[in-house]
Amino acid sequence: MLEIQQTLTDHGIKSELKGQGLLILCPFHDDHNPSLQVFSNGFKCYACNVSGNLNTLFVELGIETAPKPDLLKSMTNRLLRNVSNNLHCLVGLPDAKPFKADYRGIKSYIYLANKAFSLEDDTTCFPLYDLDFKYRGYVKNTYGKKYDNIFTNGYVPFNLQNLNANAPIIVEGIFDALSVQQLGYKNVIALLGTGNIWSVFRILKQIKAHNVHILFDSDESGEYAAKKLSDLYRSSKILTIPEKSQDPNSYNQLKELMETEYEISA
Numbered sequence: 001m002l003e004i005q006q007t008l009t010d011h012g013i014k015s016e017l018k019g020q021g022l023l024i025l026c027p028f029h030d031d032h033n034p035s036l037q038v039f040s041n042g043f044k045c046y047a048c049n050v051s052g053n054l055n056t057l058f059v060e061l062g063i064e065t066a067p068k069p070d071l072l073k074s075m076t077n078r079l080l081r082n083v084s085n086n087l088h089c090l091v092g093l094p095d096a097k098p099f100k101a102d103y104r105g106i107k108s109y110i111y112l113a114n115k116a117f118s119l120e121d122d123t124t125c126f127p128l129y130d131l132d133f134k135y136r137g138y139v140k141n142t143y144g145k146k147y148d149n150i151f152t153n154g155y156v157p158f159n160l161q162n163l164n165a166n167a168p169i170i171v172e173g174i175f176d177a178l179s180v181q182q183l184g185y186k187n188v189i190a191l192l193g194t195g196n197i198w199s200v201f202r203i204l205k206q207i208k209a210h211n212v213h214i215l216f217d218s219d220e221s222g223e224y225a226a227k228k229l230s231d232l233y234r235s236s237k238i239l240t241i242p243e244k245s246q247d248p249n250s251y252n253q254l255k256e257l258m259e260t261e262y263e264i265s266a
Contacts, residue, residue: 002113003109004022004038004040004054005017005022007063008038011061011062013025016034019166019187019264020039020167020184020186020264021039021040021043022037022038023035023038024036026045026047027061028045028050028060029045029047029048031047035047036050036057039184040185041054041183041184041259042054042057043056095119095120096117096118096125097117097119098115098117099111099112099116099117099118099125100112103124104175104249105179106175106182106249107182110178110181110182111178114126114127114178114181115127122143123142124140125139125140126174128151128156128157128160129160129161130156131160131161131163131207132161133161135152136151136154136156137150137152137156139174139192141174147173147192149193155196157189157190157191157192157196157199157203158174158190158192159177159181159188159190160203162186162189164187164207165208165209166209166210166264167187167210167211167212167213168187168188168209168212169185169187169188169212169213169262170188170189170200170213170214170215170216171188171189171191171216171248172190172191172193172216172222172225173190173191173192174190174192175247176215176217176247176248177190179254180248183254183255183258185258185262194216194222197228197229197232201229201233209235210235211235211236211237211263211264212233212236212237213236213237213261214229214236214237215239215241215248217246217248218240218241218242218243218244218245218246218247219244222247226238237261239257239262241257
């Protein structure tokens with residue numbers, strides 16, 4: 001959504017992040033209170049009920065085309081500068097450097113938006129924050145396999161700082177969360193291990209979450225954990241990956257699954 005928001009800003013259109021999209025004044029009716037929500041793959045106005053794809057909206061707004069690669073490159077460079085300026089003081093690691101590569105099907109700007117960093121041992125690391133945006137440690141991933149969770153003051157799931165109560169998505173691992181984010185769904189947290197289900201259940205209860213979406217791996221342990229969380233938190237639904245032994249990061253039809261199964265309350 002960042003590149004879409006930048007495009008709107010560049011054309012003098014004010015937007016506000018809300019849920020999985022951006023709120024703007026609807027160009028299809030006389031709108032004085034932003035009622036049109038822009039998503040990564042379309043839009044919907046909750047006042048006049050007009051909906052469609054981004055090209056339709058951009059034409060109506062007088063924007064010739066959707067965001068171009070050069071805009072994405074500019075945004076990536078801007079994120080890189082911001083992360084570089086704050087990284088060392090944030091995590092207290094003098095050898096930390098911003099992670100700025102495309103990796104495991106995830107574009108570099110997604111890593112930069114999540115303040116991912118690398119260390120001299122070639123690990124990929126992700127800072128962790130609580131609901132109050134306080135830094136709470138980081139997760140270190142070695143060669144895409146081994147994970148080490150370094151918490152400064154107790155467990156927190158990944159991306160907790162961006163969690164809101166309306167239709168959150170719960171996944172198992174960080175790369176699963178990044179894959180979902182890349183499709184435009186920002187309200188997603190990663191358990192960092194299915195053994196943390198009770199802790200996440202308490203967090204969902206604390207924020208009074210509703211319409212929770214559980215998107216776990218399609219293996220035996222993932223299916224068991226998804227059912228366990230769904231039984232604990234009844235205001236939830238399980239999104240099932242039809243192919244066995246797949247996870248959201250490796251599943252090639254994740255976009256189609258999310259577009260079909262994900263539901264957000266108005």
